[in-house]
Amino acid sequence: MTRRNFISGLGALFLAGCGGGDMAPASASDGSPATAALPVQTPELTSVPTSAPLPAPTPTPPETTPPPANNTFVHPGLLHTQADFDHMSQKVKANAAPWVDGWNVLIANSHARLSYMPRPQAAIYRGSDGVHAENYTLLYNDIAATYACALRWKISGDTAYADKAVAILNAWSSTLTLLGGNSDVDLAAGLYGYEFANAAEIMRSYSGWAAADLASFQNMMRTVFYPINHDFLIRHNGTEVTHYWANWDLCNMASIMAIGVLCDDRAMFNEAVDYFKNGAGNGAVSQAVYYMHPGYLGQWQETGRDQGHNTLGIALMGPICEMAWNQGVDLYGYDNNRFLAGAEYVAKANLIESGNAFYTVPYVTYNNVDHVNQTAFATGGQGDVRPGWALVYNHYVNRKxxxxxxxxxxxxxxxxxxxxxxxxxxxxGYDQLGYGTLTCTRDPIASGAAPSGLTAIASQGQVVLSWWGSAYASSYDVKRGTNAGGPYTTIATGINDLLSYTDSADSGLAAGTYYYVVIAQTPSGASLASNEASATTAVQLLAYLALDDGNGLTATDSSGKGHAGILVNGASWAGGKKGGALSLNGSDGYVSLPADIVSDVADITVAAWVFWKASSKWARIFDFGSGSGHYMMLTARGDTGFPRFAITVNGAYGEHAIDGNAALSVGQWVHVAVTLSGKTGTLYLDGNPVGSNPAMVLAPFRLGGTSQNWIGRSQYAADPHFNGLIDEFRIYRGALSAAQIAALM
Structure with a gap:
């Protein structure tokens, strides 16, 4: 398994400039941009175009879905579409705020002048390789100039700026052949790759950019930038996958996506989309937004590091979502708006609440291969005003x-x-393209959507509700019923922040199943109801595999929930503790349970009788997950020689675990059970507690979708299969008491 004896082998792989995933010193990524002398610029501040004021804009209806996706890319179709440019141009010509304010900032920037002179290089270095001096500031300044001039052309129609942008693009595509340095070159390839591709995407419609020159630029992006982006995501420079912080993955994902669109390469584009959803590294959205607190405050992966990098994460994931949206793929809304949860958390944590005091946000301990028990919110860089928020705000509020x-x-x-x-x-510094007020501001939406994304999580007899709010809403009402579809009774009113409510005995909650909806109070009255969410507060049997079938490949589920198991490979039937039993051969036999079997479960009990024939470290009694990054498992023997239960959403080094203090006997029947109740986990052997952990902040539902729910097999291919017999395998929604565990025996 990768967590064992792995760290000792990493030392030689950590290049001097890597710094445990740190951004390069004195680089833009550290919030203190390095600078290089620019050519002398002559003043060229153009006044804003004037014309008769246009009528006040009509509020736009919600743009609830992205443009339809197909195999043909929309061009321009990265951060900005032609419709976006038409909108910007109209607003600037009408002197409409805040667009005109953004325009005036653009034209005042020295990069947006016709006198700007590019400085192309054959090789760009970021991070010291011991031979070459760093010169990446030349590249990012020229990218900034290309983008600024491209914007000036698209908004004003002045082709002089188009010619300037094309000249810079051609200068680099005819010169650059190498990106080098230490591991920080991965940052250069990612950050400047996605930015350069965006600038070129704007210019591809300009008739003055020759087709051969566009092809030359596309070739440079394919051969100089993309190979580094791709290699980083699949290898992470040979390190354990959680070594690099989220931003390293994100900038390379952004570059791959942008180059894919620029080069009309669907496979490249899909590579980035798939990594966003399913990638192993910290930039994939389920790892980047590490933990979802009530009210959908999504703790960002770098929260315990510093806030400069936390805000950079939002400034990188936002463009990924926007570029995908413009090609018909909704990553903004993926996993119940998980990106918005991260953005709201980071924004709140970096805003002043009153005086000099920042808002407080909840925090749970974060672990990875380099940082064990990162227990506190990091205040370094708090209040960083890095750009990117106009994009976030205008999508979720004024589109959705x-x-x-x-x-x-x-x-x-x-x-x-x-x-x-x-x-x-x-x-x-130059980690973002900027100008979001000009490029991302949308007309106000006419009315908000109904509350949405309502979830209900039952734990310790209470139900925690969270939902997404509605633009213009002043407060929210929570309603509860005992039947699907209602009728509902109002149990709370006047909720406005946090968008969460905990239903408990104080409002009449007892053991049972309940159904909830949320209503928004808006200037025009009550909204439509949210989606309905349900929760069960009573202990409920989810799966009961008596394993008495005796023949065939199906292990019958007697719970009534339809969670039968399928015998795979060397799994067969034998006599058991109570009638029949499952026999596993220790080499390839296991039982597969249905997908997502515990995806809506917080408190849980898993129990079984086991007869272990041969002791082997890390053999699984069960392991539910979606791979070696997300799983919940019970092993008969861990490194301590005792049983271990663990759950993680970011790999082996992020495990929250219960280690037993007694060995599981070999050659005899032993009853094993594990319970999670709130944050308390308990491990039992033969009805006796042999281990506990009062800080188990993870729960089964936090794993997300699980397609690999196995009895007798590990998520790690190198781990041995279980060798022995298993009988009376049970899963309960809810934590059984010690007395109830004993009664199962």
């Missing part, structure tokens, strides 16, 4: 009609942000 109060405040705080490094104090 959702509430995003903290992203809204952050967007207002930086408005109108600039570009080319001119964002304001502690703004992160």
């Amino acid at each position: 009609g959702l509430a995003a109060p903290y992203s809204k405040k952050f967007a207002a705080q930086i408005q109108p942000e600039g570009g080319g490094g001119n964002y304001g104090p502690n703004s992160g």
